[in-house]
Amino acid sequence: MRKALHFHSFFEPTPWHKTLKKTLHFHSCTFLGPNLPDVWTPKENNTSPHTLLPQSFQWTNDGDSATILEGKAIAKEIKLKVADEISKMKSEIGKFPRLAVVLVGDRKDSHTFIHVKKKACEKVGIGTVVSELPQSCSENELLDVVSGFNDDQDVHGIVVQLPLPQHLDEERIMNVIRPEKDVDGFHPLNIGNLAIQGRKPFFIPCASKSCIELLHRHGVEIRGKRIAIIGRSKIAGLPTSLLLQRHHATVSLLHAYTKNPAQITSEADIVIADVGIPNIVRGDWIKKGAVVIDMGTNQVKDSNSGVFRVTGDVCFEEAVKVASAITPVPGGIGPVTISMLLSNSLDSAKRAFGIN
């Protein structure tokens, strides 16, 4: 049986101008976590000195089944909110956010991702400029395109679809994107400012933001909790570890060289999987009552039908019996992550228009 979802209402009815300012302010504070002094109490069992979130979340599995942390409804709500703000922005100041997307080569999956992002942008009123370059394009040609978008005042966000063809230096190209237009949040300056307590990156990577969003929406307290992040990719695991640390969780980052991932994971209150291997996280890795967030998106061929389906890194059927809450794949982190790209693009435009 699927338990009911508890949504906080993040958004209050206020005049749009105030809302715009308020939302951005809220975003940077909430996503980055509160800046709390590290006041150590020199005793063995520190207790969390502050509790901001309602203690509505129940860290239990009653033997029936976990709460399903659905992402679709949350994504829809965020998209509606973004669309509403953009609509008001257009009518009040005649401007709107614009996202530039750079695509090199003819990888089918990259084309699909770009198509999904473009469609999502269009739906909420974000303009898109897609620059497609041939597989054979030179590094300088690509750099010229990115630099052009850097200098274009009408472009507020730049996304270079990865992976790039082998002959192009990904690091060099990604470093050229202006940090204030880096809506993916992958620029080292943004990652550095995410890592350092008290600093504000221009953007937080979308998958990490959606992780916080899902936990917040369901009243799952992060502070003081023990979190195992399995996998340390640049786009998900690593930035999520930095972000959750800023929310004052005790984070352990696991990877392929971790000797006992199952044991360490089984000690965690919150488990986040970002490995890229279907079902690697088994039910017996999960502590009874833990919250599980599955960031994996793996294409798996059904041995009977031959049809491909999307599956996560967590063995859902096993984990759902142990966890107190778990994200499904598909329909969990994925849709929220896309809505965060829209939200980041809106934030960028607001910053450019001076309404923050």
Place this chain on the structure above:
Amino acid sequence: MRKALHFHSFFEPTPWHKTLKKTLHFHSCTFLGPNLPDVWTPKENNTSPHTLLPQSFQWTNDGDSATILEGKAIAKEIKLKVADEISKMKSEIGKFPRLAVVLVGDRKDSHTFIHVKKKACEKVGIGTVVSELPQSCSENELLDVVSGFNDDQDVHGIVVQLPLPQHLDEERIMNVIRPEKDVDGFHPLNIGNLAIQGRKPFFIPCASKSCIELLHRHGVEIRGKRIAIIGRSKIAGLPTSLLLQRHHATVSLLHAYTKNPAQITSEADIVIADVGIPNIVRGDWIKKGAVVIDMGTNQVKDSNSGVFRVTGDVCFEEAVKVASAITPVPGGIGPVTISMLLSNSLDSAKRAFGIN
């Protein structure tokens, strides 16, 4: 009884020009850890697929006492090596590294630190330019000084002594230091590039480097080991967590909001303390045979004599009976950290002179 130390010889007798290139190359690779692909073996007990270091280190405490990881001899060796390189650099190309140090106000401890750094620089042949500004100086005055050093081709490293007076925006000032002259390694761009696998920061923070240096020198394998870092300061705990992660350790970062620091620490193969509270890490926090690195430097008044002495964050007397190896305070991490500032300054000059 103190066990004998096992030193590797990092430095081979080669022509100085080759040595200069080789050392820098060696430095960036070794300190950042090898770039290994995250190839997951989907089984519960992953074993470390590579072993680069000699397995000389014994993770045991024979009931007698731990190996003492002395820093003084290592610091001396590094300083001699730096001095030797600078001497050859001077005679061959007539140039040498120069470090700019900015000091605001009249804090006694800051003046002491600056004095120690200046003296250490002079001993190895690094030129120093100390700019002292009054407590009342404005942010713009300070920024002008830093910008001047940024533009000065004869200055290869800039250190702004912290803490700054309250009225100055530390973040703004630290961000102005050019990342390629940020020998402390605290700039968010350097921290970001430290966090991201495969990227190279211009500099790694000195305390973190000295931690790696101590572990390497004693043949302590890092890869696959479980590490608890207690404390997440910007200058030590946080960058050390990022650096050890790049060495493929499984890192847990503990802080004031961690609920059970003793328990988590007791699971670690390597314990690193960066809290700033004397003796907070007790003997029963340490797993038998673990390696303990104490980054704390606390001034403690002796209740009998009234004399101040320096003590670490780890209760040495207790830990030494359980650990396989432990750094003393003073004389452990401290001296190595200063030698790393000299080494970073030399590296910066070499980069500026095009000998890397």
